Amino acid sequence: MRANYGYKDGSGEYFITIQTDACADCAGHPCVAACPQNAFEIIEDDYDDRVAAITEDLRHKLKYACAPCKPVSDPPPLPCVEACPGNAIEHSW
Ligand code: SF4
Numbered sequence: 013m014r015a016n017y018g019y020k021d022g023s024g025e026y027f028i029t030i031q032t033d034a035c036a037d038c039a040g041h042p043c044v045a046a047c048p049q050n051a052f053e054i055i056e057d058d059y060d061d062r063v064a065a066i067t068e069d070l071r072h073k074l075k076y077a078c079a080p081c082k083p084v085s086d087p088p089p090l091p092c093v094e095a096c097p098g099n100a101i102e103h104s105w
């Protein structure tokens with residue numbers, strides 16, 4: 013399942029999409045430790061699988077929370093995307 017977390021405002025769309033099928037088989041859920049803003053948490057979904065989600069608090073401020081990971085010039089790979097063995101994390105911006 014694709015789970016979308018984020019929002020739109022006048023400046024754009026700021027969504028993180030998590031392909032939760034990959035999370036059920038993910039050892040250690042490394043996205044949680046990789047994110048310097050503690051954006052990820054592990055929850056139990058409707059199928060009793062443990063999957064990654066974005067914390068309630070950060071769902072409404074992703075543009076600002078992720079800004080340090082996304083410098084305008086020469087952005088490095090994102091820590092969350094790099095850490096994910098399932099290639100399950102996408103950012104809309
Ligand atoms: S690292 Fe990737 S596959 Fe593993 S729990 Fe996090 S988002 Fe899911």
Ligand code: SF4
Pocket residue numbers: 046047048049050051077078079081090091092093
């Ligand atoms: S871009 Fe950075 S702050 Fe945003 S979710 Fe990924 S690791 Fe966390």
